[in-house]
Structure formats: C-alpha cells, structure tokens
Amino acid sequence: MHRAAPSALPDLRRSLAEATLRMRPAATGRVRLGAAEIDAALSGGIDRAALHEVYAAGAGDLAAATGFALGLALRAAEEKAEDAVARPILWIRQDFVDAETGRLHAPGLNELGLDPAxxxxxxxRDAEGVLRAGAEGARCPALGAVLIEPWGEPRVFDLTASRRLALAAEGSGVTTLLLRVAATEAPSAARTRWQARALASRALEANAPGQPAFALRLLRHRGGVRGDVTEREWRVEWDRDRHRFAERSLFDRSSRTDHAAPLSRPLVPVSGDGQAAADGQDSGFRRTG
Known part of the structure; x- marks a missing residue:
C-alpha cells in the first residue's frame, strides 16, 4: 500500500504517469448502470467525466454504500475493446476509516467482481492527504475510476475542493466517486448524489448466498431526470458476474424481506485489523510507488 504523505506523493505521481503511457485516454459519454429504469431516468446513465457522491443512509449501511460505489467504479472502468488490459481503479482511504470499520478485504472485493490486482x-493519514491524492488521481486519464473515501465532515472537503475534483474529472474523463462516511449532505459540485441502504439478499439455489442488494435514492441530479420520476428511489441487485445492476421485481419491492434491518456493522468486504495481523497473509493489493 502507498501512504499519501507529502514526501510520497511524487511516487504516486510517477505511478500514474506510467499508467498513462500504457493506456489510451479515458472514454467520454455516460456510464450505464445496467438497470433500465435508472438509466432511462438519467438519460442513459451517469456522466463519465464527472464527480459523483454516495452517502450511506445510516451507520449500518456503510457496506451498502461502499458496494454501490464500487459497482459504479467497476461499470466506469469496464474494459474497452481497444485496450489491452482493464483499467485500474484508484481507491484513496483515510486511515481513520480503517480504524473504525476495518481494512478492505481482497477476497470480499473479489466476490463483488473486482480483481484485487x-x-x-x-x-x-488525514483528510488533506486524501484530497491531495484524490486530485492527483482524478487528473489521470489512464484510470478507470477514482474512489475517494474520507472520514466525517473535514473542513478541507468544502465546495471549493469539490469543484477542483469536478474540474479534474471533466478534464481527464475519469469517473470520480466521493464516498461519504459518517457525513451529512453538504453543497458540492457533484453531478449526482446518491444514498444507499442495505437490503436483504434473495437466496439462490441450495440456499447459496444471493446477490448484493441495495435501496438507492437519487438525492440530486444537476441535469434533471427524464419522465415521470417523482420518488427517485429504486431497489436493485448487483450482478457480480456481469458487472451490472438490475432492478428487483415488483413482487420483491413489496416483500417484507426487502425491509429487513441490516446486520450491525455489515462489513462483508472488509477484514478487521486484528485478524489480518494474526494470520499474516498478504492482502493481495497492488502497491504504488
């Protein structure tokens, strides 16, 4: 892993510059979620070259917000026919998020469809470091997506800072996602703002674990929405094999299992520091620098 300290930022810049030489410029246009109703309401999906925000509905929905943001990142980073390899995803996390929720767990991310490689x-170390590293990533056209995860409501993440990230994303064509943890809505330059809540998954055959499920609410869309969309709320599942979202059926929308309360601290994609230290295994992540 690479710590975004002032002395280490040049290493990050070198890594991003090397990636830029190996890749074509990022595509423009829109990123389709795969869920027909949402894509239609958004005139084809979210803007690729833009900043987008994802909020957790509550403390117990952090894993859901993380999973939804990662799904958007994977959709944005889908391999293009002219690229030799899939584009990497840059994820910048504040240390305090690890301390409060546990570190990212490579097998869990793989279950969501992300190859840790x-x-x-x-x-x-702090929100300022997250912002500086995020701005570097948002300017790199070789990346498939940038996911920025600070903790709480730091002063450095103000409207001006969000405008810088938005301009960087527009200039590079890289989808930039701001995952807000332990934060409330605030003015920003984000093109869209989402709220994610955890839903109970539907078991597969032989009672196998079902697909990750989310209740999504579109809190803000700068370009407006198409059609008669008043609620701006959808219930979706994440297809881990096809890397796409799909709406739940009308029957499932009225099912009581959809409204089951999430488990306390539902940290499926992460692993606690104590376990990681005890087993001594490699997390499987690539290092920059």
Missing part, C-alpha cells in the same frame, strides 16, 4: 489502494 486492478486496485491501486492509497491510505492517507
């Missing part, structure tokens, strides 16, 4: 993980 495609992940460039940066850990920053």
């Amino acid at each position: 495609r992940l460039l993980l940066v850990r920053a």
